[in-house]
Amino acid sequence: MNTLSAAVMPIIVLIVTIFGLRKKRNLLNDFSEGAMKGLKIVVKILPVLIALMCASKIFCESGLADVSAQVFPANFPFPPKLVPLVFLKAFSSSAALGYASQIFKIFGPDSYEGMTASIMLGCTETIFYTMSIYFGSFGIKKTRYTFLCAAISTLSGVIASAVIASYITGA
Amino acid sequence: MIDIIWSFTIIAGILFCFLTGNIETAATSLVDGAKEAVELCIIMAGTVSFWCGIMNIAEKSGLTDSFSKRIRPIIAPLFKETCKNAKAFSFVCLNIAANFLGLGWAATPAGLAAMNEMQKTNLHKDTATDDMCMFLIINISSVQLLPLNMVILRQKYMSAAPFDVVMPSIAATIVTTVTAIICAKICQRCKI
Numbered sequence: 530m531n532t533l534s535a536a537v538m539p540i541i542v543l544i545v546t547i548f549g550l551r552k553k554r555n556l557l558n559d560f561s562e563g564a565m566k567g568l569k570i571v572v573k574i575l576p577v578l579i580a581l582m583c584a585s586k587i588f589c590e591s592g593l594a595d596v597s598a599q600v601f602p603a604n605f606p607f608p609p610k611l612v613p614l615v616f617l618k619a620f621s622s623s624a625a626l627g628y629a630s631q632i633f634k635i636f637g638p639d640s641y642e643g644m645t646a647s648i649m650l651g652c653t654e655t656i657f658y659t660m661s662i663y664f665g666s667f668g669i670k671k672t673r674y675t676f677l678c679a680a681i682s683t684l685s686g687v688i689a690s691a692v693i694a695s696y697i698t699g700a
Numbered sequence: 701m702i703d704i705i706w707s708f709t710i711i712a713g714i715l716f717c718f719l720t721g722n723i724e725t726a727a728t729s730l731v732d733g734a735k736e737a738v739e740l741c742i743i744m745a746g747t748v749s750f751w752c753g754i755m756n757i758a759e760k761s762g763l764t765d766s767f768s769k770r771i772r773p774i775i776a777p778l779f780k781e782t783c784k785n786a787k788a789f790s791f792v793c794l795n796i797a798a799n800f801l802g803l804g805w806a807a808t809p810a811g812l813a814a815m816n817e818m819q820k821t822n823l824h825k826d827t828a829t830d831d832m833c834m835f836l837i838i839n840i841s842s843v844q845l846l847p848l849n850m851v852i853l854r855q856k857y858m859s860a861a862p863f864d865v866v867m868p869s870i871a872a873t874i875v876t877t878v879t880a881i882i883c884a885k886i887c888q889r890c891k892i
Contacts, residue, residue, distance in 0.1 A: 534866035537846055541801075545758045552761040563756020566805055567749035571741050579737040584706050586733030587713030590725050596716075620702045626849060630736060633857035644865070647854060651847030651869030652876050654840045657701065663836055664828065666812060667819050671827040674887035678833070679840040682880035686842070689875040693868045 574623055581627040588613075589631040607691055608642045610635070614649065615687055619656040626650070644694035652686040740856060747852050755803050764806070768797035778838070778881065781821070782831045788817030792835060800843050811839065834884045841880035842873055 549556050588594050598609035610632065618625040629646050636642040656679045664672055717726035758764050772793055776783040783789045791814035798807035814835065822829050828836075847869045854862040 531861060531864050531867075534868075535861075535863040537866050537870075538848075538851075538863070541846070542754050545754050545761075545763060548763045549757040549761040554757065554761045556757055559757045559760045560753035562753075563759075564749040564753035566756065567752030568745055570752070570805065571745045571748050575737065575741045578741060579734050580706060582737035582740070583730050583733030584709040584713070586729040586736070587717070587726060588709050590729040591713045591716045591722065592720060593709075593713055593716045617705070620705065622849075624702060624705070626740075626853065627733075627737070629850075630740065630853055630857065633853065633859075638854040638857045638859035639861070639864075643854075643857075643859075644868070647847075647850045647865040648868045648872050651844065651850050651865055652842055652872035654842040656840050659840050660836060662808070663811060663815050663839070664832075667815055667825075669819075669826060669828050669832070671824075672836075673828050673833055674884070674892045675828060675833045675836050677892075678837045678880055678883040678887060681883050682837065682841040682876045685879040686872055686876035689872040690868075693872060697864070697868060 577621075577623045578627060581621070581624045582630065585624075585627040585631045588628075589635065594631075607687070608645065611642060611646055611649070614646055615683070618650060618653050619683065621658060622655055639698070641694055641698045644698050645690050648690035648693055649687055652690065653683050656680065656683060740853070743856050744849070744852050747848060751802065751846075751848055752805075755801060755806075758801065759803070759806060764794070764797055764801065764803070767801075768793040771797060778834055779831045781829065782814075782818055782835075785817060785821065788814055788821075791817060795835075796838065796843060799839065800845050802844050802846055802848055811835075830888050833887070834881075837880045837884045838877065841876040843877055844873065845870065 546556070549559065594610055594613075597613075601609040601612070614625060614628050614632065617628050629650055632646045633643050638644075638647065656676070660672060660675060660679075664670075664675075713729075714726050717723060755764075768790070772789070775793055775796060776789075779789065779792060782792055791810050795807050795810040795814055798804075798810055815832065818829060818832055818835070819825065822832075847865055850865050850869070851862045854865060
């Protein structure tokens, strides 16, 4: 399973490179053009990430995270500190990334909580952001069952993440 | 909305620090937060750029296009109306293929083009069609193959095996996408 996980990226790189070579493309040229786009993406998210990372940091370090985690009963089946992550991810990927880094700092990325957060952010998308871009751009106001289904799908992802993470970490 | 969450967290965090007498914590966490964000971006810059470079080769060599053509038979049953419109359907497939490969910059324009085509045949312009709902629900369910950001973040916080998230994440993505499609199909049947 772990070897397979590590193999996904190199295999894709291998396929793409061989395919590009066979098509006789100017590979390094295409690569650097794309890498430039990648650099721009990272630079573009940095200002927002700074803002959101500071907020996540003060939320955790001030003790506010501990206090709000106590709202949940002791036998709550999901790590209380991960609840804000589910909500943040629905609004913004950068916010989720900022808060997840604090989760990693507190629990460690390989812990049950860290693994759940990792899988969860890998299998969900920003509900409100996506809806506002696609529907908002075309003036569609009646979105019918989109939100309901998206929320159920996200919830199934949250549950799947917790189950898979507990299976992996043995927690 | 994210503005409200952000400002509320900052204000509540600072006030809470003051109330508990940890004024220094408020100051250090703001400074450290900014520092960590920059560090994360520097680490991300390398890997994200590499991936985007590789994916640009995939795009320019026609691999993304041939992939989006191959997934057509799988996607067609989900979009009853749109699959009759060749142009709209090719954008839908391209968007899903790009999302699958983690090409955000290619996915959004293709997705908007798909929506534009679908809107042309939409009789009630302010109401989403079944196909539009299905398209959005699949997009939100995430079809991403490689959760690169999480790999990078795990690496930054000293994970023993940052890539361990890949297969579990693929499994969880299958769960969310299948759930999304089933839910959307049920809603279509019930004519909500």
